[in-house]
Amino acid sequence: MSEARRKGRRGALLILSLAGLVFGGIAAAGFLGGYRINTTPSFPLGLWRIEALHREVRVGDTLFICPPANVPAIKLARERLYLPAGLCEGGMAPLIKTVVALPGQTITVEGDQVAIDGDRLAHSSIQQWDAQGRALPTYTRGVVPLGELFVHSNYVASFDSRYFGPIPAGGVLGMAREVFTFQP
Template sequence: MSEARRKGRRGALLIMSLAGMTVGGIAAVGTFGGYRINTTPSFPLGLWRIEALSREVQVGDTLFICPPADAPAIKLARERLYLPAGLCDGGIAPLIKTVVALPGQTITIEGDQVAVDGERLVHSSVQARDGLGRALPTNAGGVVPLGALFVHSNYVASFDSRYFGPIPAGGVLGLAREVLTFQP
């Protein structure tokens, strides 16, 4: 092999190595610095930050929360690729969801609509099937138990508590804050 060709390969390897280290560094800062990239349409796409929660969770809080990996509906969602891979138990990415009900509040699902304590939840239609025609699990409603939260997204195809039910509050990572996002 000629000297020029060897130098060219070394240069290419150096560039690829630097690019790999840059991407790895960005990923490490994101992971350990509390930043996440949202690639799902449930909330604006882009860069988000996990902000420490120094108070009790409230209705209306938008959170990063890890779903319970062992819940049947979450297992199904992971198999069907509704949920991206990430650092939560079971290799699932934390969800970005808004809290719509706290422990003690009553969830009613009538027809295809969700109500919290008798008040209809806006943008809460429950879909019977996913985009590929597969049946979706549906939460039966009831009283949100202690230590749990009922979470929601206004996006019609969001996989949230309408389908998997109340989620353990112990999975809360913090408030979800937009850093650099956009709506497609």
């Protein structure tokens, strides 16, 4: 191999190495700065930021929240790859979900839709089967316990509290704010 060719390969390796370091540095800075990339259709795709929440959670808040790893429906969702990998307990990524019910509110299922304190929740039809024909777990009713939240996404195939029930408010990482997103 000629000297010029060796120098060319070394130069290319150096450029690729530097590019990898720069990309890794940007990713690490983004992660440490609270930035996350959403690749699921439950909310717009793209770059989101976790913002600190300096008040009590309210109905209508869109949050980043870690799902509890010890809930059977969550375990099933992770096994079936409904939930992406990440740094929450159980190796899951935080969810982006909107709070639709707080402790003390009553959840029921009327037909195939969720109702909160008797009022039907828009975009809350419950699917019986996933895209591969496997039965889905369903949360059918109950009062949201103290310290927990009932979370939802308007996306028809979102895996949310319709399937796993209320989840601990202690998993809230902060408000979910769009930075650069798009709807496919």
